[in-house]
Amino acid sequence: MIDLLIRNCHLPDRDPAVDIAIVDGRIAHLGTAGAPAPEEAREVVDAGGRLLTPGLVESHIHLDKALLTGRVTTTAGTLDEAIRVTGEAKRRFTVEDIQARARQVLDLAIAAGTTTMRTHVEVDPIVGLAGMEAILPLKREYAAALDLQICAFAQEGILQSPGTETLLRRALGMGADLVGGCPYNDTDAAEHIRIVFALARAFDVDIDFHVDFSDEPDHLHVREIAERTVRQGWQGRVAVGHLTELAALDEVLADDVIAVIAAAKLGVICLPATDLYLMGRSDRLNVRRGLTPIRRLLAAGVPVALATNNVRNPFTPVGTADLAHLTFLAAVAAHMGTPDDLRALVDTITTHPARILNLADVGLAVGCRADLVLWDCERADEVVTAQPGRRLVVKHGRVTVESTRHVRWRWREDK
Numbered sequence: 001m002i003d004l005l006i007r008n009c010h011l012p013d014r015d016p017a018v019d020i021a022i023v024d025g026r027i028a029h030l031g032t033a034g035a036p037a038p039e040e041a042r043e044v045v046d047a048g049g050r051l052l053t054p055g056l057v058e059s060h061i062h063l064d065k066a067l068l069t070g071r072v073t074t075t076a077g078t079l080d081e082a083i084r085v086t087g088e089a090k091r092r093f094t095v096e097d098i099q100a101r102a103r104q105v106l107d108l109a110i111a112a113g114t115t116t117m118r119t120h121v122e123v124d125p126i127v128g129l130a131g132m133e134a135i136l137p138l139k140r141e142y143a144a145a146l147d148l149q150i151c152a153f154a155q156e157g158i159l160q161s162p163g164t165e166t167l168l169r170r171a172l173g174m175g176a177d178l179v180g181g182c183p184y185n186d187t188d189a190a191e192h193i194r195i196v197f198a199l200a201r202a203f204d205v206d207i208d209f210h211v212d213f214s215d216e217p218d219h220l221h222v223r224e225i226a227e228r229t230v231r232q233g234w235q236g237r238v239a240v241g242h243l244t245e246l247a248a249l250d251e252v253l254a255d256d257v258i259a260v261i262a263a264a265k266l267g268v269i270c271l272p273a274t275d276l277y278l279m280g281r282s283d284r285l286n287v288r289r290g291l292t293p294i295r296r297l298l299a300a301g302v303p304v305a306l307a308t309n310n311v312r313n314p315f316t317p318v319g320t321a322d323l324a325h326l327t328f329l330a331a332v333a334a335h336m337g338t339p340d341d342l343r344a345l346v347d348t349i350t351t352h353p354a355r356i357l358n359l360a361d362v363g364l365a366v367g368c369r370a371d372l373v374l375w376d377c378e379r380a381d382e383v384v385t386a387q388p389g390r391r392l393v394v395k396h397g398r399v400t401v402e403s404t405r406h407v408r409w410r411w412r413e414d415k
């Protein structure tokens with residue numbers, strides 16, 4: 001018996017429309033020929049020629065410090081200020097408060113088509129393990145709609161925040177899926193990186209760094225990270241977020257660093273809403289965009305994901321956890337408007353982050369996991385250009401969200 005039959009849907013790189021049959025959470029049939037009869041399926045959806053893509057993969061978001069509008073005020077709009085005022089607000093976080101805000105963002109993300117998410121959870125002497133206690137139960141609570149990966153993250157540094165290493169260890173013991181560091185916000189970046197790699201080895205987990213987040217190439221810690229990745233044999237298990245400093249290097253130097261990134265099989269996560277907002281703050285004219293060079297990285301074969309990072313807090317004052325919005329931002333801010341660029345941008349919220357998160361069987365082929373989104377458009381480039389609605393979201397082969405938009409053209413009726 002077929003669990004779900006989606007008839008007449010367009011796939012991103014394929015014409016004509018196909019039928020897709022899902023059995024036990026996997027794609028069991030895909031094509032026009034030999035399509036199963038509707039009576040063989042428990043649920044049948046007529047897609048009406050709409051676009052079907054893999055479920056969206058959010059590779060970098062902070063659920064624990066989301067939705068702080070009204071609690072904090074900023075004036076400078078810089079990264080330093082964001083870290084400082086959020087650190088203050090964090091003193092008043094409780095488990096219930098973190099959970100309530102996280103649930104709001106999870107619901108937004110799921111409605112937008114996100115079926116897998118990696119969230120950073122801050123672990124430090126200010127908030128202790130409250131973030132872990134809040135977010136860990138949400139993994140099970142949301143399991144039917146979304147797979148949640150938790151990265152135990154040292155936002156406040158490790159060496160400049162004594163006790164953090166022990167807390168990271170405890171968070172990993174509690175069930176964090178991976179470990180994350182922030183070497184630019186510490187007194188000894190090299191030692192910070194060394195500790196994160198040692199924790200990853202001890203718990204056999206992947207790593208996700210916030211790295212090189214400045215207008216000028218002040219740090220370039222990514223080189224140290226790449227070197228350690230290779231030395232530890234962690235290729236394919238390390239992601240780096242922001243990496244805006246790469247945009248400040250001339251092309252020859254940038255290509256050198258990109259070659260090192262590619263050789264170490266690092267994944268790069270661009271956070272356009274935050275990076276556009278926080279970078280270039282000291283520029284009085286010709287304000288820089290502060291985005292990592294997405295096209296250059298993609299051309300070198302590096303997987304690049306676009307991710308939300310923050311939702312309505314001092315790091316990013318806007319956001320609805322809709323990954324399609326980030327493709328729209330990147331199309332204009334990273335000059336990605338050709339047909340190939342637009343198509344590549346859809347991969348930056350689906351297959352590329354899936355690679356970075358080491359998710360198996362993501363795609364549109366027989367045997368792939370049936371995590372899917374049906375869009376209110378026909379072609380993949382329209383995901384970026386037209387920001388269509390999400391008609392259906394499917395997780396583990398079951399419809400999790402169904403949404404319709406009703407517009408009544410009263411002015412035409414009144415004629």
Ligand SMILES: [Zn+2]
Pocket residue numbers: 060061062120210241309
């Ligand atoms: Zn972040």
